[in-house]
Every structure is written in C-alpha cells, then in structure tokens.
Amino acid sequence: MPSRSPDVLIIGGGLAGLTAGVQLSSLGFSVTLIEQKPKLGGRTYSFLHPETGDEVDNGQHLMMGCYHSTLKYLRMIDRLSMVEIQQTLSILFRSENKPPAILRTSRLPAPFNVLSGLMQLKSLSVSDRIALLRVGVQLIIRNPDTDKQLQSISVTQWLDELKQPATNKKYLWDIIAIGALNDSTEKISAALFVKVLKSAFFGSRVNSSMVIPKKGLSPVLVDGAAEFIVKNGGTILVNQSIQSTKQNSDTIISVTLDNGEVIMPKSVISAVPYFDLPKIFPDPAAIGVKGVDRFISSPIITVHLWLDAHFMPEQFAALLDSPFHWVFNKSVIYGKEHQGLMYLALVVSGAHDLVEKEKDELTELAHNELKRFYPAASAASVIHSLIIKEKRATFSPFVGMEQYRPSNITSLKNLFLAGDWTDTKLPATIEGAVQSGFSAAELAAQQLKHEKYYS
Numbered sequence: 305m306p307s308r309s310p311d312v313l314i315i316g317g318g319l320a321g322l323t324a325g326v327q328l329s330s331l332g333f334s335v336t337l338i339e340q341k342p343k344l345g346g347r348t349y350s351f352l353h354p355e356t357g358d359e360v361d362n363g364q365h366l367m368m369g370c371y372h373s374t375l376k377y378l379r380m381i382d383r384l385s386m387v388e389i390q391q392t393l394s395i396l397f398r399s400e401n402k403p404p405a406i407l408r409t410s411r412l413p414a415p416f417n418v419l420s421g422l423m424q425l426k427s428l429s430v431s432d433r434i435a436l437l438r439v440g441v442q443l444i445i446r447n448p449d450t451d452k453q454l455q456s457i458s459v460t461q462w463l464d465e466l467k468q469p470a471t472n473k474k475y476l477w478d479i480i481a482i483g484a485l486n487d488s489t490e491k492i493s494a495a496l497f498v499k500v501l502k503s504a505f506f507g508s509r510v511n512s513s514m515v516i517p518k519k520g521l522s523p524v525l526v527d528g529a530a531e532f533i534v535k536n537g538g539t540i541l542v543n544q545s546i547q548s549t550k551q552n553s554d555t556i557i558s559v560t561l562d563n564g565e566v567i568m569p570k571s572v573i574s575a576v577p578y579f580d581l582p583k584i585f586p587d588p589a590a591i592g593v594k595g596v597d598r599f600i601s602s603p604i605i606t607v608h609l610w611l612d613a614h615f616m617p618e619q620f621a622a623l624l625d626s627p628f629h630w631v632f633n634k635s636v637i638y639g640k641e642h643q644g645l646m647y648l649a650l651v652v653s654g655a656h657d658l659v660e661k662e663k664d665e666l667t668e669l670a671h672n673e674l675k676r677f678y679p680a681a682s683a684a685s686v687i688h689s690l691i692i693k694e695k696r697a698t699f700s701p702f703v704g705m706e707q708y709r710p711s712n713i714t715s716l717k718n719l720f721l722a723g724d725w726t727d728t729k730l731p732a733t734i735e736g737a738v739q740s741g742f743s744a745a746e747l748a749a750q751q752l753k754h755e756k757y758y759s
C-alpha cells in the first residue's frame with residue numbers, strides 16, 4: 305500500500321477531531337482525518353427518518369451563548385446561520401395541573417439579568433426564590449478551578465450547605481445540573497456545576513442564552529467541517545481504524561490503518577473517547593495518560609414521537625416531577641409547526657434507571673407523560689416512535705474524577721489528545737470537545753513550527 309505523509313493525522317471524526325482538522329487546515333497544514341464509522345460526527349449526528357423525512361438527532365443537543373469556542377467553530381465552517389441564539393434566556397417549566405412558569409432573563413447586565421429572572425420564577429415560592437440568593441453570592445466569591453472544598457463535594461452536598469429548600473433543588477438546580485452534567489446531583493462534582501453556572505451567568509448577557517440547532521446535527525455541526533477540511537486540501541477517510549502504531553521512545557513514526565495503508569504523519573492528534581483510546585494505545589500510561597480506567601459513562605435516552613395532533617405550542621419545556629427532563633418540539637424548531645405530524649423528542653439524562661427498558665414501554669411512558677403535562681395529548685395518537693439510547697453519552701463527572709482527566713499533551717512529542725474527556729474543566733459537552741480540538745491543534749501547530757517544518 306502506498307503511504308501518505310500529512311502534516312497532521314487526526315484519529316476520530318467527532319467534534320474534537322473535526323475542530324482540530326478545521327483549525328489546522330485554516331492555518332495551512334495538510335490534514336488527514338480518519339473515522340472508524342461510516343459517518344462523521346461521533347456523538348453528534350443526525351439522519352433522515354424514513355417514514356416522515358424529518359431530521360432525527362442521535363439526541364437533542366442544546367448549546368449556550370457561553371459556548372464561545374463552538375460559536376467560533378460554527379463561524380469558521382459557515383454554519384452560524386443554522387442556529388438560533390435566544391436574545392435572552394427563556395425556559396418554560398411545565399408542571400401537571402399548574403400554569404407553566406418561565407425563567408426569562410432581563411435586559412440588565414449579567415449577572416443581574418439572571419438574578420432578576422430567577423426572582424420572577426413562579427414555579428418557586430417567594431421565600432424559595434430569596435434562598436436562591438445564597439447560591440448567587442457563592443457564585444461570585446468561589447473559584448471552582450482552585451477551590452479544594454468545592455472539588456471534594458457533590459452538588460447535593462453543596463446545595464445543602466447553602467440551605468437550599470428541597471423545592472429549589474428539585475424544581476431548579478437538579479434540572480439544570482442533570483441537563484448540563486448528565487448524572488445525578490448526588491454524584492456529580494459541585495466544582496464543575498459552579499463552573500457551568502459561572503460561565504452561563506457571568507460575563508456577557510448572551511452567555512446565558514440557549515443556542516438551538518434549527519436543523520439536524522449533521523448539517524449544523526458536522527458537514528460544513530468536512531467540506532472545509534477537504535476544500536483546504538485535507539483528506540477524510542471514513543470506515544477506517546488503526547491497526548497499529550510504530551513509535552520510538554518519544555515520537556510516533558507511522559500508523560497503519562485497517563486497510564493496510566501506512567501513514568507517516570509529522571504530528572498526530574488522537575480525538576477518540578476514553579473507552580477507545582486503549583484500542584490504539586493498549587497501555588495509555590506508557591504515553592503519559594493515566595486514569596483512563598477511572599472513567600464511567602452515563603447514558604441519555606431520547607424518545608422520538610410523531611403524533612397526529614399539534615398540542616404543544618412551545619419550542620421546548622422542562623418537565624417537573626417527570627422521568628423525562630425535557631421535551632423538544634422539533635416541528636416548531638424546524639419551522640414546520642402545524643405541518644404534517646407533530647414531532648417531539650423527550651429526553652432523559654443520567655438515564656441509568658430506564659436504559660434497559662424496552663421500546664414499547666418507553667414509548668408508552670413518554671405518551672403518558674405528555675398526557676399529564678398537555679391534556680390535549682390524550683386525544684392524539686402516536687403514529688411513529690423511535691428510541692435512541694446513547695449508553696456512553698458522556699462520562700460521569702463524579703466527585704474527584706477531575707484529577708483523572710488528561711491534558712492535551714502526552715509523553716510523545718508529536719502526539720496530542722483531544723476529546724470532551726480531556727482536562728477542559730468543562731463537563732462532557734460540545735463546547736468541551738471543540739475547545740479541546742482547538743487546544744490540540746495549537747499544540748500540533750507549535751510542534752510543527754518548533755521542529756522547523758514550518759516557519
């Protein structure tokens with residue numbers, strides 16, 4: 305097999321690998337990216353539903369105004385127009401038999417915009433809302449990156465320390481924390497939660513706004529990146545994995561693909577998840593990556609339903625006291641309200657308890673929940689349903705796990721790591737993946753320049 309010698313070989317075509325590819329291509333480096341699956345995107349992809357033609361995501365993804373690296377990436381791949389950035393944060397909370405409550409930020413500068421929104425949140429009593437101020441004060445004074453006490457306790461412990469009433473936990477903090485960190489608040493790290501809240505609530509006013517993809521995840525986040533890389537002379541090989549790597553004491557010399565092709569890159573970025581790294585580097589500690597075996601995955605289930613009546617007016621809502629955390633009205637999001645069937649996506653994060661349930665059971669549960677929150681749903685029939693269980697959706701950010709997240713640097717001078725699980729100080733998110741891709745690309749570019757491949 306003939307060999308190729310790109311400047312950079314990127315292993316993994318999820319958002320981390322694609323970001324690294326886009327950034328390095330934009331800097332003029334030659335890139336070869338390989339992806340083991342037939343499709344790019346990793347944990348963010350979409351496909352067409354055969355019966356309705358609707359774009360179905362592997363799971364609803366929300367971004368936020370504080371996803372600065374992701375917004376930069378979307379600008380680079382010319383897909384910013386495919387997302388809606390809310391002017392101000394607006395989230396509808398639905399309860400059974402009660403009028404919905406809205407968390408809406410005001411036009412005041414941050415963090416007062418969020419504070420004033422929280423003070424008006426009608427799903428909480430006035431005294432509960434006042435208790436939220438204790439959390440606000442902590443967000444101002446604590447630094448989650450250095451605060452050892454915060455790093456050693458769970459979100460629940462932290463909220464208990466701040467004397468948050470059970471209602472505040474159940475009807476506000478848990479919803480935000482489970483949505484952002486994808487596991488139970490009893491397990492997840494208070495430091496990461498504080499980091500998320502600070503990123504969203506401080507800085508620019510738009511940081512707290514939701515950013516909603518208006519099309520499927522592949523057209524919004526993936527296809528433009530592939531086009532960008534190829535247009536700039538890069539190569540993308542799908543359905544290809546690594547058979548072996550050849551290295552000396554401090555450098556990767558060549559990589560052999562499954563099809564026998566030998567690639568001799570000057571630099572390598574591994575952008576694969578933690579559970580795939582040992583398949584390429586059987587002893588991660590030997591390349592300076594310790595703690596891979598400490599990661600645990602947390603699942604997300606999405607129940608996609610198509611119903612024969614349009615009874616949900618809003619784009620999305622948080623469901624209080626439900627096994628489903630969120631419901632997204634994809635018909636409204638895609639601008640197809642009142643056209644054809646109503647397409648809803650119901651999401652369970654940290655879905656350990658439901659992940660083994662059968663399709664019919666989950667479909668029935670989802671329909672019954674809709675009837676509780678939207679009485680008009682009783683008159684609607686489910687015409688199609690599709691369940692997507694992402695068993696390894698994210699790593700679980702349990703207390704103490706931050707110490708195991710590797711940096712982008714390895715002990716090999718031309719091997720760098722990217723991926724949402726690297727030490728981004730963020731939960732496993734699009735923003736974490738994209739940030740890690742930019743960081744790894746910068747390191748690879750520095751190495752290539754340092755070794756005088758480029759001036």
Ligand SMILES: Cc1cc2nc3c(=O)[nH]c(=O)nc-3n(C[C@H](O)[C@H](O)[C@H](O)COP(=O)(O)OP(=O)(O)OC[C@H]3O[C@@H](n4cnc5c(N)ncnc54)[C@H](O)[C@@H]3O)c2cc1C
Pocket residue numbers: 315316317318319320321338339340341344345346347348362363364365366367544545546575576577580583584604605694696697698722723724725732733734735736737
């Ligand atoms: C259902 C769901 C909902 C989510 N919701 C949100 C959300 O609302 N907001 C948010 O910000 N984040 C969300 N996330 C998290 C987000 O999707 C991930 O954090 C992000 O996509 C991770 O990107 P990555 O590039 O690090 O990893 P991945 O997407 O896993 O990409 C890694 C790629 O490497 C490939 N690979 C592995 N081994 C090899 C090999 N040997 N050779 C070649 N290729 C290989 C894999 O096939 C994969 O394509 C959600 C995730 C899921 C699953």
